[in-house]
Amino acid sequence: MGQVQGKVALVTGAAAGIGAAIASTLGREGARVVLTDLDDRRGEDVAAGIRNKGGEALYLHQDVTEEARWPEIIGEVERRYGRLDILVANAGIAIISTVTGMSLADWRKQMAVNVDGVFLTAKYGIPLMRQSGEGGSIVMISSVAGLRGSAGLAGYSATKGAVRLFAKSVALECAGARDNIRCNSVHPGIIATEIWEKMPVGAQDARANAPIDPQVVAAAGVPTGKLGTPQDIADGVLFLASDASQYITGSELVIDAGMMA
Numbered sequence: 001m002g003q004v005q006g007k008v009a010l011v012t013g014a015a016a017g018i019g020a021a022i023a024s025t026l027g028r029e030g031a032r033v034v035l036t037d038l039d040d041r042r043g044e045d046v047a048a049g050i051r052n053k054g055g056e057a058l059y060l061h062q063d064v065t066e067e068a069r070w071p072e073i074i075g076e077v078e079r080r081y082g083r084l085d086i087l088v089a090n091a092g093i094a095i096i097s098t099v100t101g102m103s104l105a106d107w108r109k110q111m112a113v114n115v116d117g118v119f120l121t122a123k124y125g126i127p128l129m130r131q132s133g134e135g136g137s138i139v140m141i142s143s144v145a146g147l148r149g150s151a152g153l154a155g156y157s158a159t160k161g162a163v164r165l166f167a168k169s170v171a172l173e174c175a176g177a178r179d180n181i182r183c184n185s186v187h188p189g190i191i192a193t194e195i196w197e198k199m200p201v202g203a204q205d206a207r208a209n210a211p212i213d214p215q216v217v218a219a220a221g222v223p224t225g226k227l228g229t230p231q232d233i234a235d236g237v238l239f240l241a242s243d244a245s246q247y248i249t250g251s252e253l254v255i256d257a258g259m260m261a
Protein backbone atom coordinates (compact mmCIF):
# COMPACT_ATOMS: atom_id res chain seq x y z
CA MET A 1 0.00 0.00 0.00
CA GLY A 2 1.52 3.31 -1.13
CA GLN A 3 1.72 6.41 1.04
CA VAL A 4 -0.86 8.23 -1.12
CA GLN A 5 -2.74 5.16 -2.36
CA GLY A 6 -5.91 5.98 -4.30
CA LYS A 7 -5.53 9.73 -4.04
CA VAL A 8 -5.77 12.01 -7.07
CA ALA A 9 -2.91 14.46 -7.57
CA LEU A 10 -2.31 17.38 -9.92
CA VAL A 11 1.29 18.53 -10.47
CA THR A 12 2.14 21.61 -12.58
CA GLY A 13 5.47 21.93 -14.39
CA ALA A 14 5.73 18.14 -14.28
CA ALA A 15 7.67 17.53 -17.50
CA ALA A 16 11.13 18.10 -16.04
CA GLY A 17 13.26 18.49 -12.95
CA ILE A 18 11.57 18.70 -9.58
CA GLY A 19 8.01 18.47 -10.97
CA ALA A 20 8.80 15.26 -12.86
CA ALA A 21 10.28 13.73 -9.70
CA ILE A 22 7.23 14.78 -7.65
CA ALA A 23 4.78 13.32 -10.19
CA SER A 24 6.76 10.07 -10.46
CA THR A 25 7.04 9.72 -6.68
CA LEU A 26 3.33 10.32 -6.10
CA GLY A 27 2.59 7.80 -8.90
CA ARG A 28 4.93 5.24 -7.36
CA GLU A 29 3.13 5.69 -4.02
CA GLY A 30 -0.26 4.90 -5.48
CA ALA A 31 -1.70 8.28 -6.51
CA ARG A 32 -3.47 8.80 -9.81
CA VAL A 33 -1.42 11.69 -11.18
CA VAL A 34 -2.39 14.43 -13.60
CA LEU A 35 0.71 16.15 -14.96
CA THR A 36 0.64 19.51 -16.73
CA ASP A 37 3.37 21.46 -18.51
CA LEU A 38 4.22 23.46 -21.63
CA ASP A 39 6.57 20.75 -22.86
CA ASP A 40 4.29 18.05 -24.25
CA ARG A 41 6.92 15.59 -25.44
CA ARG A 42 8.66 15.38 -22.09
CA GLY A 43 5.42 15.57 -20.13
CA GLU A 44 4.03 12.58 -22.06
CA ASP A 45 7.30 10.73 -21.40
CA VAL A 46 7.10 11.30 -17.63
CA ALA A 47 3.46 10.14 -17.61
CA ALA A 48 4.38 7.06 -19.68
CA GLY A 49 7.20 6.31 -17.22
CA ILE A 50 4.68 6.28 -14.35
CA ARG A 51 2.31 3.99 -16.29
CA ASN A 52 5.18 1.66 -17.25
CA LYS A 53 5.81 1.09 -13.57
CA GLY A 54 2.18 0.16 -12.98
CA GLY A 55 0.95 3.60 -11.91
CA GLU A 56 -1.82 5.75 -13.33
CA ALA A 57 -0.94 9.05 -15.01
CA LEU A 58 -2.43 11.53 -17.46
CA TYR A 59 -0.54 14.37 -19.12
CA LEU A 60 -2.32 17.60 -20.18
CA HIS A 61 -0.83 20.63 -21.95
CA GLN A 62 -1.02 23.79 -19.88
CA ASP A 63 0.48 27.23 -19.46
CA VAL A 64 -0.22 27.90 -15.78
CA THR A 65 -0.54 31.64 -16.46
CA GLU A 66 -3.51 31.21 -18.83
CA GLU A 67 -6.64 31.51 -16.74
CA ALA A 68 -8.99 30.23 -19.46
CA ARG A 69 -7.22 26.85 -19.49
CA TRP A 70 -7.68 26.23 -15.76
CA PRO A 71 -11.41 25.30 -15.80
CA GLU A 72 -10.62 22.87 -18.64
CA ILE A 73 -7.81 21.21 -16.67
CA ILE A 74 -9.84 20.90 -13.47
CA GLY A 75 -12.90 19.81 -15.50
CA GLU A 76 -10.84 16.99 -17.01
CA VAL A 77 -9.64 15.88 -13.56
CA GLU A 78 -13.25 15.87 -12.33
CA ARG A 79 -14.57 13.96 -15.38
CA ARG A 80 -11.86 11.34 -15.12
CA TYR A 81 -11.47 10.89 -11.38
CA GLY A 82 -14.30 12.84 -9.72
CA ARG A 83 -12.04 14.26 -7.03
CA LEU A 84 -8.75 16.02 -6.27
CA ASP A 85 -6.76 15.28 -3.12
CA ILE A 86 -3.24 16.60 -3.75
CA LEU A 87 -2.36 19.82 -5.57
CA VAL A 88 1.29 20.68 -6.24
CA ALA A 89 2.03 24.18 -7.60
CA ASN A 90 5.52 23.55 -8.94
CA ALA A 91 5.85 25.31 -12.33
CA GLY A 92 8.35 28.15 -12.05
CA ILE A 93 11.04 30.05 -13.89
CA ALA A 94 14.13 31.99 -12.80
CA ILE A 95 15.36 35.05 -14.64
CA ILE A 96 18.82 36.27 -13.72
CA SER A 97 19.27 40.01 -13.64
CA THR A 98 20.30 42.86 -11.44
CA VAL A 99 17.45 45.08 -10.33
CA THR A 100 18.62 47.98 -12.47
CA GLY A 101 19.23 45.70 -15.47
CA MET A 102 15.87 43.93 -15.39
CA SER A 103 13.18 44.90 -17.89
CA LEU A 104 9.62 45.34 -16.68
CA ALA A 105 8.63 42.68 -19.22
CA ASP A 106 10.96 40.10 -17.58
CA TRP A 107 9.80 41.12 -14.10
CA ARG A 108 6.17 40.59 -15.16
CA LYS A 109 6.91 37.30 -16.92
CA GLN A 110 8.49 35.87 -13.77
CA MET A 111 5.64 37.18 -11.62
CA ALA A 112 3.13 35.67 -14.06
CA VAL A 113 4.54 32.13 -13.91
CA ASN A 114 5.72 32.04 -10.29
CA VAL A 115 2.94 34.02 -8.59
CA ASP A 116 -0.10 34.24 -10.92
CA GLY A 117 0.41 30.57 -11.80
CA VAL A 118 0.39 29.52 -8.15
CA PHE A 119 -2.63 31.71 -7.42
CA LEU A 120 -4.58 30.17 -10.34
CA THR A 121 -3.57 26.66 -9.23
CA ALA A 122 -5.17 27.31 -5.84
CA LYS A 123 -8.15 29.29 -7.15
CA TYR A 124 -9.25 26.55 -9.54
CA GLY A 125 -7.99 23.51 -7.64
CA ILE A 126 -9.54 24.19 -4.23
CA PRO A 127 -13.22 23.97 -5.29
CA LEU A 128 -12.72 20.42 -6.61
CA MET A 129 -10.69 19.49 -3.52
CA ARG A 130 -13.63 20.64 -1.39
CA GLN A 131 -16.14 18.46 -3.22
CA SER A 132 -15.11 15.13 -1.73
CA GLY A 133 -15.55 16.41 1.81
CA GLU A 134 -12.42 14.45 2.73
CA GLY A 135 -9.93 17.33 2.74
CA GLY A 136 -6.62 17.37 0.93
CA SER A 137 -3.11 18.75 0.74
CA ILE A 138 -1.72 21.64 -1.30
CA VAL A 139 2.04 22.04 -1.69
CA MET A 140 3.50 25.20 -3.19
CA ILE A 141 7.12 25.13 -4.34
CA SER A 142 8.91 28.26 -3.16
CA SER A 143 12.71 28.39 -2.64
CA VAL A 144 15.37 29.38 -0.15
CA ALA A 145 15.22 32.54 -2.29
CA GLY A 146 11.76 33.03 -0.77
CA LEU A 147 13.28 33.15 2.71
CA ARG A 148 16.06 35.66 2.11
CA GLY A 149 17.18 38.12 -0.56
CA SER A 150 19.24 37.07 -3.56
CA ALA A 151 21.56 39.41 -5.46
CA GLY A 152 21.04 38.82 -9.18
CA LEU A 153 17.76 37.05 -8.50
CA ALA A 154 15.80 39.83 -6.83
CA GLY A 155 12.72 39.36 -8.99
CA TYR A 156 12.81 35.59 -8.41
CA SER A 157 13.16 36.13 -4.64
CA ALA A 158 10.19 38.50 -4.70
CA THR A 159 8.04 35.85 -6.39
CA LYS A 160 9.12 33.08 -4.04
CA GLY A 161 8.58 35.24 -0.97
CA ALA A 162 5.07 35.90 -2.27
CA VAL A 163 4.46 32.16 -2.66
CA ARG A 164 5.52 31.57 0.96
CA LEU A 165 2.94 33.96 2.42
CA PHE A 166 0.29 32.99 -0.13
CA ALA A 167 0.64 29.37 1.03
CA LYS A 168 0.13 30.41 4.66
CA SER A 169 -2.94 32.47 3.71
CA VAL A 170 -4.46 29.57 1.78
CA ALA A 171 -3.76 27.35 4.79
CA LEU A 172 -5.72 29.72 7.04
CA GLU A 173 -8.63 30.02 4.60
CA CYS A 174 -8.93 26.26 4.21
CA ALA A 175 -8.15 25.13 7.76
CA GLY A 176 -11.74 24.76 8.96
CA ALA A 177 -13.15 21.32 9.64
CA ARG A 178 -15.50 21.67 6.65
CA ASP A 179 -12.58 22.08 4.23
CA ASN A 180 -9.77 20.28 6.07
CA ILE A 181 -7.41 21.24 3.26
CA ARG A 182 -3.81 21.71 4.34
CA CYS A 183 -1.40 24.01 2.52
CA ASN A 184 2.38 24.23 2.98
CA SER A 185 5.33 25.65 1.10
CA VAL A 186 8.53 23.80 0.22
CA HIS A 187 11.82 25.69 0.00
CA PRO A 188 14.47 23.86 -2.03
CA GLY A 189 18.09 24.90 -1.82
CA ILE A 190 20.29 24.24 -4.84
CA ILE A 191 18.87 21.34 -6.80
CA ALA A 192 20.53 20.01 -9.93
CA THR A 193 17.96 20.70 -12.68
CA GLU A 194 17.85 22.52 -15.99
CA ILE A 195 16.75 25.72 -14.28
CA TRP A 196 20.47 26.18 -13.60
CA GLU A 197 21.30 26.28 -17.30
CA LYS A 198 19.88 29.79 -17.28
CA MET A 199 22.08 30.82 -14.37
CA PRO A 200 25.24 32.92 -14.67
CA VAL A 201 28.55 31.33 -15.62
CA GLY A 202 29.74 30.58 -12.08
CA ALA A 203 26.74 28.39 -11.34
CA GLN A 204 26.67 26.35 -14.53
CA ASP A 205 28.53 23.41 -13.05
CA ALA A 206 25.44 22.83 -10.93
CA ARG A 207 23.83 20.94 -13.82
CA ALA A 208 23.22 17.28 -13.01
CA ASN A 209 25.41 15.87 -15.73
CA ALA A 210 28.26 18.36 -15.50
CA PRO A 211 31.30 17.83 -13.31
CA ILE A 212 30.64 19.61 -10.05
CA ASP A 213 33.30 22.03 -8.90
CA PRO A 214 33.24 21.96 -5.06
CA GLN A 215 34.31 25.57 -5.03
CA VAL A 216 31.21 26.52 -6.98
CA VAL A 217 29.03 24.62 -4.52
CA ALA A 218 30.81 26.12 -1.53
CA ALA A 219 30.47 29.54 -3.10
CA ALA A 220 26.78 28.94 -3.48
CA GLY A 221 26.65 28.38 0.26
CA VAL A 222 25.69 24.72 0.65
CA PRO A 223 27.24 23.67 3.97
CA THR A 224 27.37 19.98 3.06
CA GLY A 225 29.07 20.79 -0.23
CA LYS A 226 26.49 18.74 -2.12
CA LEU A 227 23.80 19.73 -4.59
CA GLY A 228 20.32 18.40 -4.00
CA THR A 229 18.47 16.11 -6.39
CA PRO A 230 14.86 16.46 -7.58
CA GLN A 231 14.16 13.30 -5.56
CA ASP A 232 15.24 15.08 -2.35
CA ILE A 233 12.43 17.58 -2.96
CA ALA A 234 9.93 14.96 -4.13
CA ASP A 235 10.42 13.02 -0.87
CA GLY A 236 9.53 16.14 1.13
CA VAL A 237 6.49 16.81 -1.03
CA LEU A 238 5.36 13.20 -0.59
CA PHE A 239 5.46 13.66 3.18
CA LEU A 240 3.40 16.86 2.99
CA ALA A 241 0.96 15.26 0.54
CA SER A 242 0.44 12.16 2.66
CA ASP A 243 -1.52 11.67 5.86
CA ALA A 244 1.80 11.36 7.72
CA SER A 245 1.77 15.19 7.87
CA GLN A 246 -1.89 15.52 8.83
CA TYR A 247 -1.19 18.05 11.63
CA ILE A 248 1.05 20.24 9.44
CA THR A 249 -0.47 23.22 7.67
CA GLY A 250 0.63 26.82 7.08
CA SER A 251 4.16 25.61 7.52
CA GLU A 252 7.32 25.66 5.44
CA LEU A 253 9.60 22.75 4.72
CA VAL A 254 13.16 23.86 3.95
CA ILE A 255 15.14 21.23 2.01
CA ASP A 256 18.52 22.88 1.56
CA ALA A 257 21.30 20.86 3.23
CA GLY A 258 21.69 23.59 5.83
CA MET A 259 21.90 26.65 3.58
CA MET A 260 19.47 28.55 5.76
CA ALA A 261 20.83 27.28 9.06
Ligand code: NAD
Pocket: 012, 013, 014, 015, 016, 017, 018, 019, 036, 037, 038, 039, 062, 063, 064, 065, 090, 091, 092, 093, 094, 113, 117, 141, 142, 143, 144, 187, 188, 189, 190, 191, 192, 193, 194, 195, 196
Ligand atom coordinates in the same frame (compact mmCIF):
# COMPACT_ATOMS: atom_id res chain seq x y z
P1 NAD B 1 12.95 23.14 -14.49
O1 NAD B 1 13.22 24.33 -15.36
O2 NAD B 1 13.85 21.95 -14.55
O3 NAD B 1 11.45 22.63 -14.69
C1 NAD B 1 10.35 23.52 -14.66
C2 NAD B 1 9.20 22.96 -15.46
O4 NAD B 1 8.15 23.95 -15.43
C3 NAD B 1 9.55 22.73 -16.94
O5 NAD B 1 9.08 21.46 -17.34
C4 NAD B 1 8.83 23.86 -17.64
O6 NAD B 1 8.41 23.53 -18.98
C5 NAD B 1 7.64 24.10 -16.74
N1 NAD B 1 7.06 25.43 -16.91
C6 NAD B 1 7.72 26.61 -16.99
N2 NAD B 1 6.85 27.62 -17.20
C7 NAD B 1 5.61 27.05 -17.25
C8 NAD B 1 4.31 27.56 -17.45
N3 NAD B 1 4.08 28.87 -17.69
N4 NAD B 1 3.27 26.70 -17.42
C9 NAD B 1 3.48 25.37 -17.21
N5 NAD B 1 4.69 24.83 -17.05
C10 NAD B 1 5.75 25.67 -17.05
O7 NAD B 1 12.91 23.75 -13.00
P2 NAD B 1 13.03 23.03 -11.58
O8 NAD B 1 14.38 23.31 -11.05
O9 NAD B 1 12.52 21.64 -11.64
O10 NAD B 1 12.03 23.96 -10.75
C11 NAD B 1 10.74 23.53 -10.30
C12 NAD B 1 10.31 24.49 -9.20
O11 NAD B 1 11.28 24.45 -8.13
C13 NAD B 1 10.25 25.95 -9.64
O12 NAD B 1 9.14 26.57 -9.03
C14 NAD B 1 11.55 26.53 -9.12
O13 NAD B 1 11.48 27.92 -8.93
C15 NAD B 1 11.69 25.76 -7.83
N6 NAD B 1 13.05 25.73 -7.28
C16 NAD B 1 14.09 25.16 -7.95
C17 NAD B 1 15.36 25.16 -7.39
C18 NAD B 1 16.54 24.53 -8.07
O14 NAD B 1 17.68 24.71 -7.58
N7 NAD B 1 16.38 23.80 -9.15
C19 NAD B 1 15.57 25.75 -6.15
C20 NAD B 1 14.50 26.34 -5.49
C21 NAD B 1 13.24 26.32 -6.06
